[in-house]
Ligand SMILES: NC(=O)C1=CN([C@@H]2O[C@H](COP(=O)(O)OP(=O)(O)OC[C@H]3O[C@@H](n4cnc5c(N)ncnc54)[C@H](OP(=O)(O)O)[C@@H]3O)[C@@H](O)[C@H]2O)C=CC1
């Protein structure tokens with residue numbers, strides 16, 4: 135195994151790697167360290183899963199499976215960049231691109247008939263959504279803004295939209311008959327351990343197994359719950375009408391990537407509710423076309439386009455009328471007419487809600503203008519968190535990044551904890567009946583009466599990760615000196631079980647002098663936000679979903695983006711997984727690169743992850759050179775921020791490539807200046823000198839390419855040579871690094 139594994143991913147971060155990875159390799163080589171890569175890109179995962187359709191030369195190893203094993207080894211040291219969690223349209227586009235490149239991959243069979251088609255569909259479905267992170271995250275999560283980043287943000291506060299007391303922006307949530315209110319939870323006893331099954335029992339008493347191998351260990355917390363389809367539909371209809379009456383934008387915020395089974399269904403109910411008349415009027419045609427509302431208005435429009443022109447025109451005009459008659463919709467891209475309901479994963483709650491709050495509670499409407507919005511978050515488990523922050527801003531005005539404290543997070547994530555591991559146990563009720571979990575001994579653990587179309591799910595949270603999470607929470611509270619809050623609601627079934635465990639495991643640690651509390655999520659959000667406004671810091675110690683939500687929410691308010699987060703996963707078996715930032719793969723950035731050869735991606739997350747990875751290497755392998763590299767990189771990052779060498783947003787400024795040059799320059803200078811390692815000092819002194827002497831020439835070469843289109847030869851599967859040519863345009867820099 136290489137000392138460090140760097141992941142090959144997609145979109146903006148992958149483009150950035152073409153420029154930054156050669157620098158990493160060059161610097162670490164001087165310390166005798168090796169950096170390997172593993173391909174977890176969407177295209178790479180597709181190719182790895184269909185060897186039987188490919189020539190020998192085209193075949194690719196299943197790197198995700200390899201990495202999934204590696205992270206269980208004590209010497210794992212993986213730098214994980216954000217990758218695409220593919221929606222159906224993204225998956226289709228990637229397949230199409232690969233086919234055009236000569237890979238004879240099968241089409242995605244939406245309605246499989248033969249056994250072969252069923253196998254193909256199952257394989258593609260496993261690639262969809264958030265298929266990578268849950269496999270690699272064999273540890274809990276420690277995400278925080280690095281000190282230098284926080285200080286930079288205080289000195290250079292980003293723009294915040296204005297919050298007015300008159301803002302009508304608010305969160306709408308069900309509050310009854312949803313996942314929160316229907317939840318039942320048990321901690322598995324010794325007698326219940328073993329292979330449980332999940333069954334649907336029809337009105338006639340016939341039991342059908344939905345999942346036969348739901349493995350439960352003693353001490354696991356297991357929950358079952360469901361969202362009533364009828365209640366959801368009625369709620370959506372009411373909120374659509376209410377948004378119209380209030381004259382504000384209608385928006386829906388889901389996590390269709392991580393919650394890849396339940397959330398597209400909820401999204402589909404919303405598409406149906408918004409276009410109710412269209413779906414009713416054209417029911418027969420839609421059935422023939424195989425229209426599936428879960429795939430969004432985008433897919434509906436594509437299917438309608440295959441109809442004879444007059445029929446297509448009629449339906450399109452009905453769709454337009456329905457959109458015009460409803461409330462104005464929150465838009466993904468108002469220039470192109472892409473609405474919130476076009477593709478289920480275009481609006482992803484962890485990024486979309488903070489962006490709206492940062493903008494003063496405003497979203498973009500169909501007219502290309504900003505407006506107040508109704509934010510529909512159907513399930514009420516966590517909706518109150520956003521309500522609390524919105525209420526705070528409405529009452530107190532926008533938060534001030536120059537004065538704000540910080541809310542770092544310790545998240546329970548390992549071994550597919552909680553909702554984010556629930557998709558193999560999520561089902562749409564096939565008819566009226568009962569869904570139940572039956573343990574290995576044949577006893578019913580949890581059961582619910584359901585109606586056809588209800589969304590039922592089970593979550594499992596393993597005991598060892600919970601224990602490790604409590605420990606990590608205490609450790610962070612101790613090291614940071616900050617108070618910590620466990621965001622747990624004693625009135626929620628799952629949380630009540632967790633609270634028992636927190637209370638049992640806290641005494642295993644020295645908590646003297648620490649201030650640790652347990653608060654329900656909405657209260658914790660209010661408390662932490664009030665504190666942050668006073669410049670005070672509070673650790674949020676949360677479950678998996680809130681880990682995801684809060685590590686975009688607070689960073690986006692505090693430092694403008696979650697891209698600059700330090701995101702560490704101490705793996706339970708001793709290794710380290712270092713994620714870069716807390717955000718995604720920034721598709722818009724790729725578009726900008728293609729149009730004007732400018733990449734505004736900020737690699738600060740990668741810099742921080744690399745520093746943490748080197749430090750981990752130094753600690754576990756006693757490698758002093760790695761520590762020297764880490765310390766010098768730390769200094770380089772501080773200087774990069776001080777000297778404003780992060781990428782700007784527009785052509786003419788320094789972009790991603792330029793910031794990589796400055797990191798290399800400052801890193802080399804710091805290595806040349808240190809006295810801990812004479813060999814490294816001697817090695818880097820001439821490099822620092824050369825980079826410094828050629829600064830103007832290199833920056834001119836890097837910036838000189840900006841302004842005209844760039845051709846990387848592909849979106850999901852671009853040939854490496856072409857990407858390198860675009861991302862490494864400075865011959866002078868390449869020669870010094872090479
Ligand atoms: N850990 C992971 O692997 C994650 C993967 N994803 C995946 O990423 C894709 C896109 O998701 P989306 O929700 O749009 O979120 P993104 O985080 O990709 O993008 C939201 C916006 O955040 C800003 N941004 C994010 N990262 C950076 C950066 N490094 N430098 C500068 N700006 C940045 C950009 O704003 P602006 O346009 O204003 O510059 C961007 O448009 C999806 O496929 C999603 O599933 C999402 C989250 C985490």
Ligand SMILES: O=C(O)CCC(=O)C(=O)O
Pocket residue numbers: 219263264265267268391392484681682685716717
């Ligand atoms: O895996 C994904 O789809 C998104 C992950 C994410 O948003 C996060 O971990 O913060």
Ligand SMILES: [Mg+2]
Pocket residue numbers: 484682683686716717
């Ligand atoms: Mg997230």
